[in-house]
Amino acid sequence: MVYWKTMRWTFGIKLGLAIWLGLLANVFVSGIASYRGAIRLIETNQSVQHTYSLLAEFEQADSAISAVETGVRDFLLSGDTGYLDPYRAAVPAAEQSLVKLRSLAARHHEQQEDLRGLAALLEEALALSGKQVASRANRSTLSGDVGKQVALAREKTNRIRELLGRMKKTERTLLFRRQKIAEENAEASIRVVFFGTALALLLGILAGAAIFRNFSNSVATLKRGAELIGAGNLSYRIDTGNNDEFADLAAVLNNMAGQLGRARDELLRQVGLTEAILQSIGDGVAVINEHGEFLIYNHAACRISGIPEGRFPAAISGRYGCILHEDNLCPVPVEEMPLARAASGELVDETIVGIRPPPPDGDNRGIRWVHVTARPLRDGQGALTGAVAVMTDITEQRTAFQELKIRERLLRSVIEAMPVGVCIAGPDGAIGMVNAAGTALWGDHRESSPYGEVKAWHWRTGDPVLAREWVLKRAILNGETILQELIGIQTPGHSRKAVLLSAVPLRDSSGNLSGAIEVGEDITARISIEEELNRANKELEAFSYSVSHDLRAPLRHIDGFSGLLEKYAGSRLDEKARRYLDTISASAREMGKLIDDLLAFSRMGRTELMSTPVSMDRLLRDALDELASETAGRALEWEIGALPPVHGDPAMLRLVLVNLVSNAIKYTRYRAMGRIGVAGYRDGAEAVFRVRDNGVGFDMKYSEKLFGVFQRLHSSKEFEGTGIGLATVRRIIHRHGGRTWAAGTVDEGAAFYFSLPWRNEDSR
Template sequence: MRPLNELETPNDAAQYARSLIEASPDPLVTISPHGKITDVNLATEQATGKSRSELIGTDFSDYFTEPDKARAGYQQVLREGRVSNYPLTLRHVSASVMDVLYNASVYRDEKGEVVGVFAAARDITERKRAEEKIRYLAAIVESSDDAITGKDLEGVITSWNKGAEKMYGYSASEMIGQSMSLLILPQHLDELSNILQTIRDAQHVDHFETTRQRKDGSLISVSLSISPISDASGTIIGAATVARDITERVRAQQALQQYREHLEELVQERTAQLESANKELEGFAYSVSHDLRVPLRAIDGFSQQVLKRYADKLDDEGRRYLNVVRDNTKKMSQLIDDILAFSRMGRLGMSCADIDMQAMAHAVFEELSPNLADRELSINIQALPLCHGDPSMLHQVWVNLLGNAIKFSRNKTPAQIEVQGHIEGAEAIYSIQDNGAGFDMQYADKLFGVFQRLHGVAEFEGTGIGLAIVKRIITRHGGRVWAQGTVDVGATFYFSLPIQEKKS
């Protein structure tokens, strides 16, 4: 590039200067002492949306959003000879704007008289946007209740917001330049070195829960989220930490855990008490049943002897009385057997195996069939899902449920029993349906209780314990029992068993 003073003619110099002006990416203008534009470069045309011919001769202040401020800046140049970084906003004909910093100086003629002003505008729109974004982010940081801090890779604090002042009790002036270890308990100091190494490895720390110490010595539970900070070249130079106070949440969790532990202790205590009471009850039931059997056997035995030895001395009414006594001793004996069976079902160990429920249902019906010689009864046992359970216990379930279906349908001709089963979700569900006496659904919740009967003894014999035994067995297997019925139409009893997962 040739110096201006080496150019051969004034015209050469003018063309050279013009080339320099046009090559500038910044808007450049020359202005007369009266504020009129005398020349512009291409960048000015682009910034205003007007051509050079349109701009020359117009007042330069017309192209700013604040004309008075522009004129004041121009007057300052005339007074002081120059102005630097004067902020203005340039307006385009499309109504868009450009934030600029103006730098201007006067130029003089050979006599030293001011003949105009040379001004250059530097576009700072992007810089202002960046500054506004920084101010916005800074406002968020300062208004946050979370402690937002910065530190270098040695753990020295570089920034400290108001949330941090409130949370930890230290002011920014107290903490900036101090080590983050000031907040960390001695037994947790390894956390800082681990976190800094994570940051050096360009990794983030998300929701790390720990304890920090306030200025007054009190402890605070915090959740830390930490991210690396990089410089313009991408080199990691520090870390930004957001700490949230979770003290109340931690206290609530601790209180909840203590409450759970207390509940578990209560449950264990109550369970132990219940097990003890059950053992006492089982012992009592066994003892009472044993003690009751002795006089029952005596009553039955002596009644039988009276009938054998003194039958000829008794009239028909006397013999009937003795038979009534014997029948009731048998009923009492059956009741004692049922009570013992119910008690045993709650304490017997279970020996489980895979069971063909259809085969078991057929086998039980065959066991009950000898008493059905004079009955017109049909039974349909459909394909039933296999199950896993205690065979002897589930055999008792079928005995009780099929026995009930047979018993309560004896007044129907023909009596019909339908046995079905299917898989539903994680359960195998079985049903036994009859067309017998049925029951009123408003009493359905009483069916499976001990000594609960919906029919009189004179109508249908029984002790009222059979369904309670069924419920206890099925419950021990993790299943459910329920029933549906209609008076004089029939009843359907259901029980479910969990499906055993097959091991691969």
């Protein structure tokens, strides 16, 4: 069952089956016909044989009965027993015939009745003859009935003979008929064989035709399918409608078409991908064949060449735009263009050319600068088949580079114009650039080696500067940033100079040290001025010292001896003389005070300024405590606000507050109720303080005079004082980097302001 189901009706099977079927049919038909003919022949021969044996038997029986009858008759008639001999000889033959007849009758259907009848008759005849013989022999004489007996026997024999004759005749007829049938059968067999062969031949022809039709259909289908597939219709599938070798062949073709289709799809995808990549990259790509005709060019190639997308030339030529030499801007001949050179086998590496786009597009565009790399293309045998070029638009870089150059020139000019010596060194310490001031500072010794023949020493200590201590070296080697190191230098043929050297390391984009910039400022003049100033200050100090010591001594003596005079001669002096002595003492003391104030003021400008956080609130409290003796017995109304903290010298700032508040107390002396306000606030980058009073005030036109040394707006009689307090305030505030100013109205009051720089850390 399974076999049938899975059985493939291949063409070979069909063909073989058809051939075998034809042969089998032929053999079968012929065989049947021959067999049947042979059977018939045998049957016919048997029946003929039978007929002949039957006829022979009939003859036998006839002769036997005749002999019996004759013997009996002769005996009967003669009584002579001699006649009985033939009889007796004939009886076994007759009995034998009888047995044969009976057996024949059993098999012989046509004359069965007649044969039985014949056998019966023969038996009767024998029985009669036996009886007649016996009776005759017993009576020995025969009465009248001998004749009767002979006639009876005769009659019996005749009847037998008659039946025999009829039977012979019938048998002969039968034989004839059988022979006839045998002949007919033989003819029929011949016909059957003939027709059978013809039929087999016909079947064969029919099967062949059917198979041929199948074959040619399949071949035609295959041919058509193969043609369609061959023509590129790779999605076509051949269907022969059968499950045979042609179907196999079709499947192979279909599979091939499928694979081809997939390969073609993959190829198309790859081509699409390549195209997409080619069109999307920023670099221009152009490919030419061996005739210089463009095979491929992408958007970027069009953009870089300045040629609109659709107008790209078919082949390289000088007509479209112009390729220019980088150096002289002359047009490059076609055969020297990078693609042409590559097409002739040259490797064109990183050439820079200018492209002037073709008019009209080129009118509004300048030259594009393009970086080109071109390579020859070769086939499998190595023969040149064209060239490929990759172009990068470097116009922007070039422009940027030019701008960079301009900026560099600008920077160089700036550096060149700078009044300080600038040296730029590379990572190896070699000086790359020195400006004019640098050359003036160092002489020509900075061109090659950093410090060459220059002698250097630390200005303050006089110790020589070791090679590794030079600021430029430290910046290059250690990445140090050095600010304003004071050294002395002496270059060959030049005088000694004091130089403030600074150096900053230079780093590349990855942070590695790539050199350093050194800035040197010749401060020899400044140093000498400073030294001069220091000397002057020292002298001033000595002078002040001398003043404080030597100038006060005589004053003290004046007062001292006036006192002694009064002590020893007071009783002898009149009122007037005593007043003179008092005046001498008072003048001496006043001068002593003046000297003290002046010394304090002088000291204020020279003593070093501290800078610490200062609570102005606390300083004000201290100042008020200090002024307690001055406020004693006064009617004063205080308005004291919170003061912002500052940075500065607490002792000096305290003196500022003491002076200002003391003034306020002094100048409100004649008010029934003196009002003094102290306030402070922050104003931008400054902390501003104000001491205000409702005292005598001043005329604003003298406001700037107020802060001058020994400048007074009131007589000593009105208000005592040396005129140095506000000058001291201004000096202290100026030294702190602040400002002082005043506002006032005569007889209404005055307000004195000072400000100090605000530092962020002050705002706690």
